[in-house]
Amino acid sequence: MNLETLKKNPFFDKGPQSVFYHETAAGDRLSRLLSVHLTEKITNPIVLVCIGTDRSTGDSLGPLVGSKLSERSLENFNVFGTLEDPVHALNLEETLLSIKKQYVQPFVIALDACLGKAQSIGAISVGQGPSKPGAAMNKKLPPVGNIHIHGVVNIQGFMEFFVLQNTRLNLVMKMADVIAAGIQKTDRYLTVSKKINHL
Template identity: 55%
Template structure:
């Protein structure tokens, strides 16, 4: 057990720059502490659309993660089959039908202060996709990971559209790498013994 786990409450959020060399170690330890001890199916839902640069963080993360073929996660939301505002409610129904009481890790882009851009934030509880754009969407996630892709406070839709793709891709790679580290630790600890099915359940709705 490292010092962070000893002295920081495990339910406290963790926030690190996506280029921080200790990102995988520190944040994976925290995520493991949040899901440790439960044997529910693990589902990663990466939210966003490839039609907006800033909002493509989720689909890029899902695609990068799916390429790694994690053993302990079912992945929803990729560039090919995104989970976004139009089909989110249907995906939530599908996930609950396909998985018995799943433990959901939600991944989404967010806007924040200038000094927070490029940061990855992990926290407990659900998130509200589209909140920055005043969209009324259902909450999702037992825990969530967000990436601050740009600044908030003015013309959020335009800000998302003008976000640099290079930053989004690099952050998505970091989040996917983080989740792969979590998957590796789960596998080594044999926390989950039920094999992940080969099938990928997707809805191809309103891409």
């Protein structure tokens, strides 16, 4: 299915769409979901804000993806948030101000771990609108992003801080691999699209 067909599909108007990290070709599917949101934003600077901290296993999904992507040569994504230099509750507002100063009309993608239902653990969703970091911990932080990528790393509803701290690193690493692969594939797609549009 090509992107024009995907964009016309009413399925994409019903909220966030998900792929599970263990599905066949999960990175490719994630790339297709992400590309639908970016095809009309090729001329805007794209900023990926990878939210989280390396001090909590469950909350390290964002920084892990940021670190994986920072090791690769991306042409279309400006990445904020790595294991070495994470974006978290203490510096989120400062980071958003810095992005606003550096880029003109950036299209911001927020990437963050979240908690969900047991059957949703391992799901990676892409949706319109901002992420609300810290919501599970009742922290009042600014919303982030024109769109968001959320990875469900564990179950919600009880002692969220403890649950995040005790999330399996193996799960988070595998989800980070899929997300990084999906974004890298999207980056290649955007590069090709720009070249075609300049022909």
